[in-house]
Amino acid sequence: MSEKTRSKKGGDKALTANRLTDGVAIFLATDGSWVEDAREARVEGDDAGHAALEAAGAEAEAAGIAVGPYLIDVARDADGAVHPTRNREVIRARGPSTHPHHGKQAEGLSGQEAA
Amino acid sequence: MALIKNGRLTADRWHLYEDDAPLQPDIPAIVSLARFKAERDALLRAHADLGVRLEPGETPDAIADDLDRLSVIALNFPSFTDGRAYSYARLLRERHGYKGEVRAVGNVLRDQYLFMARAGFDAFEVKEGESAEAFLAATKAVTNAYQRATDTRRPIWELRGAQPAIAAAAE
């Protein structure tokens, strides 16, 4: 895990990676599938949950689905939707801030509601 | 570990010794540079077939005077990203005129065979299960090369029909 992707210790976390075939940012969902929308990410709040996420990531990497899985800090908004908290991950979940018509934000994914 | 030599999978008759392992006489032995330096005379007496393994940072200069008595020089790649051994292999061949086996050991991957072969390696310690076909395919993936190296390929500029420049410089 690089310095850029290190999340802080403890707290609510989700698992993200890039999809092998096209590189798109993906998130582990509650049903064990990988989704493009961060709002559907499975969230775990304790060490055992984080370990379970990481184990699922290692499995997906070995299976050739995901590349470079890592944990990100997340929070829930008033509606209960999940969103990343760090700037880098907010941009990753949405798309480039300079091209609002490109990336997930253009496809109705991953929380355009927050500024 | 399997060994590919001259493009073929072959049985490796050489034994790589750890520094503290006792040597068995008459088995072809590859030892570290440190051990070679410490036990040079005894090693050369006991082993008709002796090889030395160089790590990155240990240049061929360290064994230049003994090269004609060494049958194998193993150049280690602790990681395939450490490219010092490519220069060492060329220096062994081109500067020291070494004619014995130059063996790539360590993290030796298929996609590096071509570079290694061009730099003067002629033996490759590879993952169990690696095939000679894969090796040959990898070394033939690119037919021609732009630059002269240690292999027998003629560089593209020469194939284009030009004659080599007079090899004079720095006079």
Add this chain to the structure above:
Amino acid sequence: MYRYDEFDATFVHERVEQFRDQVARRLSGELTEEEFKPLRLMNGLYLQLHAYMLRVAIPYGTLSGTQMRRLAHIARTYDKGFGHFTTRQNIQYNWPTLEDAPRILEELAEVEMHAIQTSGNCIRNTTADPYAGAIKDEVEDPRIASEVIRQWSSLHPEFSFLPRKFKIAVTGTTHDRAAVKVHDIGLVIKRNAAGEVGFEVLVGGGQGRTPMIAKTIRDFLPKQYLLSYLEAILRVYNMLGRRDNKYKARIKILVHETGIEELSRLVEAEWESLSRETTVDLPRAEYERIAAYFEPPDLAPAEASSAAFEAAQQEDRDFRHWVRTNVKEHKVDGYAVVDISLKPIGGVPGDATADQMDLVADLAERYSQDELRVTHGQNLVLAHVAKDDLHALFKELAGAGLATANSRLVSDIIACPGLDYCALANARSIPIAQDISRRFDSLDRQFDIGPLEIKISGCINACGHHHVGHIGILGVDRKGTEYYQLTLGGRADENAAIGKILGPAFDADGVVDAVETIVDTYLEERRGPDETFLDAVERLGFQPFKDRLYPQKQAAA
């Protein structure tokens, strides 16, 4: 420009097939990401924030109309309809898939292009003066040496796993537009006392975490020995460059720690030995074969001044402004070198849409000998335009948003992709460039300010060249918030200098105000319009700027 022969074509085609096999092995699970990563990087394929990113080499920044049209086609077919021109004269696509990458490379190979060695710890695309072959006082077209280096360095068996990446730049004039002093090797083509052509060889320049200005390792290298001398430098670097710390692995650190005299001694000794052992240098016939592709175009003689051109400037104010900033003198009377700005006010520096690329391809064919250049300033150049054609050209460019009159002015900003795309970035760069450009949108104000280069990087790797910006901006992350540090006094020309940090960083809004404050201070303090920003900074020092930027500190002191 250079055209592939059968050897070049076969080489690039085989390289595509090799990569196709590697991608297939990765997708089948035979290769792990760890094993595959260096292979994809050596074909220019990165994994960034949102997707893969493909960096395509534009050797020494020169393109034909056909090649540019193919770049447009790739943007449209495999990407989202645009591309990003970089400070290494390359183009990057931000959204290709891994599955499409071999097909994209195949499409490139068909027009004599590739992505070989646009990443990885190898010798990267050699860059050159974007005005090569078109301006006065050039000793030799630097693209000849660049092409010679491109061929020699392609899949070099000894130098594909260097301690770190390795960048070479070449200029053929004393006024340096290729930033040779901030490259691992800089080559300045010159004549010796006997009138022979050769190179001054500089080593150890670079930006990143430890910016350094290159030092001269050899004052004059006869040109026939270029490749053997480069091979000697690279061999010494490959064996002695640090591999224990990637931030200390560039050759600049070796130069710094070894000393230029000792390194020079090692290189000269290596050169002498290898020259006895092997033949690296090209025979004269091959050098001349390559040089022939860069013969100056056969431009019909024309009057130095054109009545139509002068009249159009009188009538069309926008054209007059554009000529003033974006049109440079050509070595042949009656012709001009044209900068096409990829920096519209509020735009993304270096971005071009597929439609813009297509148009520029057409214009190059019609007006500029079917030849285009990409500059390290992230703009395009038409190098051989008849003055009589300038007005028609201008109107076509203007219709596509490509006629912004701001070459080397305050809104001609270099910016890396930053945190909007880049997995390494700490902060966004592009929005800062856009905000600064909007703040200075008035052309009269830009003319008044004069030449001022702003360069923005989103992290210390300095892809946005902030160290050599007249005003440099470096994005940093402080507890999840983007901050921007300002430097002053950097420059990338023949008098290259590293800018120095001015003071505490600003947030995203504050940094735009701060830049404006710096510019206003300059305008107030300068001796007159003839004293450029850089000259004023040199004369005044940092204090007047600090006083205005950090008044509370002043009050406390």
